[in-house]
Amino acid sequence: MLKVLFADDEPLMLEGLRFLVDWEELDFEVCGEALDGEDALQLIHSTRPDLVITDVRMPVIDGLELIKKFAESDFQPKFIIFSGYADFEYAKEALRYGVSNYLTKPLDERELTEALQTVAEQIRAERKLASRREAVSAFIQAETVSRLLMRENTAEEVEEALKTLSIHPGSRICCVLAQGDSLDSSHLRRQVYSLSVEEMFINITAYPFMAGTRKYGYLLVFPAEGPELDRRMLASWINEMRTQFSRQVLFSVSLEHQGTAFLNTAYNEALAAELCRPDVNTPEISFFQKQDKDQMALLPAGMKKSLLQSVTEGQLEPLSSQLSDVFKIFSADSTSCAWIDAFLSNIKAELLREIEVRGGDSAIWADKWFPPRVTACCLPLLERQTMEDLHEVAEWFASADNNQEDTLVTTAIDYVRAHYQEKLKLQDIAKHLHVNSAYLGQRIKKRYGISFNDFLHEYRIEKAKKLLRRTDMCISDISERVGYSDADLFAAKFKALNGVSPSVYKKG
Numbered sequence: 001m002l003k004v005l006f007a008d009d010e011p012l013m014l015e016g017l018r019f020l021v022d023w024e025e026l027d028f029e030v031c032g033e034a035l036d037g038e039d040a041l042q043l044i045h046s047t048r049p050d051l052v053i054t055d056v057r058m059p060v061i062d063g064l065e066l067i068k069k070f071a072e073s074d075f076q077p078k079f080i081i082f083s084g085y086a087d088f089e090y091a092k093e094a095l096r097y098g099v100s101n102y103l104t105k106p107l108d109e110r111e112l113t114e115a116l117q118t119v120a121e122q123i124r125a126e127r128k129l130a131s132r133r134e135a136v137s138a139f140i141q142a143e144t145v146s147r148l149l150m151r152e153n154t155a156e157e158v159e160e161a162l163k164t165l166s167i168h169p170g171s172r173i174c175c176v177l178a179q180g181d182s183l184d185s186s187h188l189r190r191q192v193y194s195l196s197v198e199e200m201f202i203n204i205t206a207y208p209f210m211a212g213t214r215k216y217g218y219l220l221v222f223p224a225e226g227p228e229l230d231r232r233m234l235a236s237w238i239n240e241m242r243t244q245f246s247r248q249v250l251f252s253v254s255l256e257h258q259g260t261a262f263l264n265t266a267y268n269e270a271l272a273a274e275l276c277r278p279d280v281n282t283p284e285i286s287f288f289q290k291q292d293k294d295q296m297a298l299l300p301a302g303m304k305k306s307l308l309q310s311v312t313e314g315q316l317e318p319l320s321s322q323l324s325d326v327f328k329i330f331s332a333d334s335t336s337c338a339w340i341d342a343f344l345s346n347i348k349a350e351l352l353r354e355i356e357v358r359g360g361d362s363a364i365w366a367d368k369w370f371p372p373r374v375t376a377c378c379l380p381l382l383e384r385q386t387m388e389d390l391h392e393v394a395e396w397f398a399s400a401d402n403n404q405e406d407t408l409v410t411t412a413i414d415y416v417r418a419h420y421q422e423k424l425k426l427q428d429i430a431k432h433l434h435v436n437s438a439y440l441g442q443r444i445k446k447r448y449g450i451s452f453n454d455f456l457h458e459y460r461i462e463k464a465k466k467l468l469r470r471t472d473m474c475i476s477d478i479s480e481r482v483g484y485s486d487a488d489l490f491a492a493k494f495k496a497l498n499g500v501s502p503s504v505y506k507k508g
Contacts, residue, residue, distance in 0.1 A: 201236075420483050
């Protein structure tokens with residue numbers, strides 16, 4: 001029900017207001033009565049009514065002054081004012097402050113009822129609009145925090161998000177994950193607001209975010225200076241938060257970090273603490289342990305290791321069945337999108353390190369894989385994309401194996417023969433083959449005894465010699481045909497390799 005408060009210096013008027021209409025039927029409850037403006041001011045602050053019905057003329061603080069005070073405050077109840085005919089000019093000034101209605105004495109039941117129905121509709125409409133705005137605002141903020149933690153923003157977006165959230169390089173941060181209930185972002189925001197007013201948590205700013213199916217997170221931000229963020233304080237905050245859920249919720253917590261560069265680290269630590277929980281049914285808080293770093297994407301024993309081994313050894317046949325088994329686990333209802341993303345990102349991070357060890361260019365693969373092209377929310381599509389990614393890199397590992405170096409060089413030379421007429425660089429071929437350009441250059445030199453550039457010049461000049469002997473093309477056209485945009489450079493390279501200029505060679 002809506003709350004209404006009366007203010008009038010005449011007791012009979014207050015009594016008349018109580019019985020003039022059926023307040024309950026109009027969906028109002030009377031929460032207070034005041035005989036002067038000063039009492040009304042205190043009652044409004046303490047009872048926070050939706051509507052105040054007040055006389056214009058009252059002692060101490062008159063009705064107009066009362067309206068002015070709340071027109072400038074954060075809390076703004078609706079006002080209906082009444083007065084005698086002689087005070088009409090005085091009442092008109094009050095109307096400029098947005099009062100809902102003006103009634104004259106003596107009050108008429110029908111007029112008051114209509115005024116109350118109108119103001120009730122206004123209040124409900126404003127509440128509905130405010131609720132929608134709150135929901136949108138809460139959702140946007142939750143998405144902003146989620147994208148920050150999961151590194152899904154551009155540099156410009158990160159800067160803007162940090163500014164909006166007032167998170168600074170010196171801020172201390174901690175990530176808390178909660179799983180086991182169904183809430184929306186608006187509910188999560190109300191949760192953290194209710195805790196923020198408690199004195200012991202006054203220095204904690206909590207930003208909720210969505211982290212998967214029935215999984216939520218809270219990014220806790222603390223000023224650079226302040227009380228130590230120890231487990232006792234975190235446990236107190238979490239236990240207070242636990243009371244605001246309707247069912248059992250499991251919490252996992254990261255270490256404390258300082259600085260915005262550690263946002264993703266904090267999120268992954270909280271995720272690791274969740275994955276490494278010894279007993280999934282225990283309500284105890286799971287705190288991240290430093291030794292958990294190697295278990296941040298834990299699956300049944302050996303599954304991750306065997307999957308990585310199949311990829312790095314180029315074994316395509318077992319890879320398909322292993323990945324299928326992984327996605328069967330992913331399809332379980334308790335597996336969150338964030339968990340899946342963390343596991344697959346961890347697998348690819350391991351592969352990037354191994355590519356570097358094998359002499360490959362990990363940056364090429366990182367550009368292909370991050371950010372992911374498919375989110376974890378669409379498992380069939382994600383499985384197909386992951387299968388393609390891992391098959392492709394497995395083939396690269398197979399070609400990069402020491403026993404198959406000749407195949408890699410042969411493929412590179414075949415590429416030269418197909419594209420020698422174009423503007424061609426070693427880096428272009430290396431990128432096409434997903435290998436490090438320096439490594440590829442070393443393999444070519446080992447096989448042919450000359451650098452890649454020298455090999456390319458020799459191949460082009462041999463093609464040019466055939467054209468000089470067999471066609472009537474002019475030298476500049478031949479130069480362009482074999483890949484030289486500069487005819488003088490072509491002539492110089494030709495003479496260096498053959499001892500004579502192209503024109504002399506053509507005549508001979």
